Amino acid sequence: MYFFEWGCWQMHLDPEDAQKNHKTLDRKIETKRNTHYESEDDEEQAASCQCVSQTPHSRGPIYVLNDTLLEMRCGIGEAKRGLVSIITLGILLITTKSTIAAATFSLQAAGHSQNPDTASWGALFPATFFTSIAVTITWFYFRYGFRFSRLEMFTSRHLLIRFNRKTQQVYLHRPSYCGGIMTLPWKGVTSSGAGERYSIAGGVGVPLFLYWSARVTDTLHPVSVWVGKAGNNQAELRDEWEFIRRFMDEGPQSLPRPRITSHFPWPWQAFTPQFEGLTQYFRHASRGIKVGLLLIWPAFVIIGLGHWASLLLCWKPRWPKLIRQAGLPGKPVPPQTTLASYPAHIQERLRANAHLWAVRPGKRPEKKPKTGARKQT
Template sequence: MYFFEWGSWEAAIEPDADKKENARARRLRKKITPYENEQAEEQAAAKISASETPKSRGPVYAYNKQILEIRSGMFEEKRGLIGILSLTWISLIVTGTVGIMVAASWIVESITTEAAISSEHVFKITWLLLLTFPTAWLYFKFGLRFTRLEMFTSRHLLIRFNRTTQQVYLHRPPHCGGIVVLPWEGVASSGSANKYAIADGVGVPLALHWSARVTGTLHPELAWVGKSANHQGEIRDEWEFIRRFMDEGPEGLPRPRITSHFPWPWQAFTPQFEGVTHYFRNASKLIKVGLVLISPAFLIIGTGHWLSLLLCWKPRWPKIIRQAGMPGKPVPPLTTLADYPPHIQQRLRENAHLWAVRPGQRPEKKPRKVSRTRKAEPKPS
């Protein structure tokens, strides 16, 4: 499911007039907006070893002395939900359209043979028209944008690390931000230290972040890397594997298992259990019984996930990125604002203030003054 990436891109290019930000949202944005010193500390932490046991849990699609390519994206294991709903909606439209064609052929045949038109046929075609056209209009107006978050699009989101060019490449569909070239220098990671951990690493993948000052596109970039984790230790191991590959080379790193891009069924079903094995192992008996009872739901979502993979195509990098780092080949230029269409550039400029890093240090919180009402002294009797 590419919902998170799509939502992040939509937030970056949303017109300012459409933003309905209440006071609470403004306070939250002000709280999470980084200062220069915080950004410098986070980037410095990304250069320090975070684990003694580097390991990539994958899925890894390419690995050699020059490149490391891993699956990216958040909530991919949930993409079957949208797939099932989309296929149900599409089936209704197709069934209604076929029914209209059959009923229309009956009416045409009746007119040709000068036979009486059956009122039953007229009722059927009227009912199908009233059912099919509004359903199709609603789907193409509102539903199609969600269907393409996981169907009729790239089979996977990818992130490729190139240690020769010291660049990172994000492969995403155009409606989720498109292909982006980022510098390795300046990356921040949720696995570099516990203070940057997200949900203590439970149920989320490794997060890599580039601030607006690093990207050159006036907005930050966020990439989720690999499988959802069971604990922060797995996040640290994943990050340390990537950090050592980019900073020190593949020597001494355990060779990861290479995964095929072909949509095998187990690639759709096994992700349903990412990030829950540790929870299941330590859960109470009642919770374990409940998880077993709802296991058919995992099977249904996995089936929808597999159908989605079958209806998508293998992502392909541009030639300049495929050849990046090879002798005599050009180094891909970093993505800048000029790489986007004019209307997107304008949107990004208008929203640049939302992602701007604040200068200096975050001011210390002032202690709250608690005003206590003095109790009234008892009156003398």
């Protein structure tokens, strides 16, 4: 589930040696440098301040909504959550069975060794064999596989985004290996729901996208986050963004009251995300596709069970005390996350990659027309 956030964070921290070994690095750097200018960033921020919908509506999940706070689920890939859990549980099952078999044969070998008249070789070999399997799998899993299991198991149950209209700040709750908890300014955010011009894939199959450029974050790298459920069309994302914008700029009084979702891992929370952003597709799909979907329903059940297992093996995310009290009378305003908020080794790697995310000054230069003379035949 956290693959995208983990990949983005690793990309920000990609060491220089690894960059030099990448054959297409120079081309990617040049492409990145030429894709964002200050004028474009200003236009996107201005567009995000405008009203884009007369029907603000949030499809959730929303965990907190009051006069001060709006807290929602964020992250992309919620529908795919469960795949890693299934593989992890399979590995744990094999390891457990091997351990039980090794213990059983070891006890038999120990019992035979106490009786001189009975040979213990028949139990000693399988005991050694199953012990070797259990130890080998356990070592490889904790050495190479556990980091991937933690992308959806043994970690925070959800990625969260909290909007605080009193402090005019946005807080991100993520594990440390995905960037950690961050405090960002509300002013300066851009959104894929600000209009058709900024939409991603027409809003189909992706959640609302929020973005803070490197010139806004003061951390030498941009921050991106996917908010809420995957959309069926761009209109849903515009309604979602207008709901958030009006909450932060005007308050919740004029907004429709959404359903508040519990953090408790109910089973239906594991199955419904598989169908987010697919309502329109299912509705207009041909009869053959609908029949095919009915035939593969066991796959949806298996993924859903893996999703539920991952929810049960995770814990409810908890905000730091400073953020929980933000906006209350007499309580301090959390400081914005800056480069100095990270450990020294993280700061060093962010500085090394700062040129990748720097916003170019001024406007994008106009493309020169191609004036190549045709060859005479």
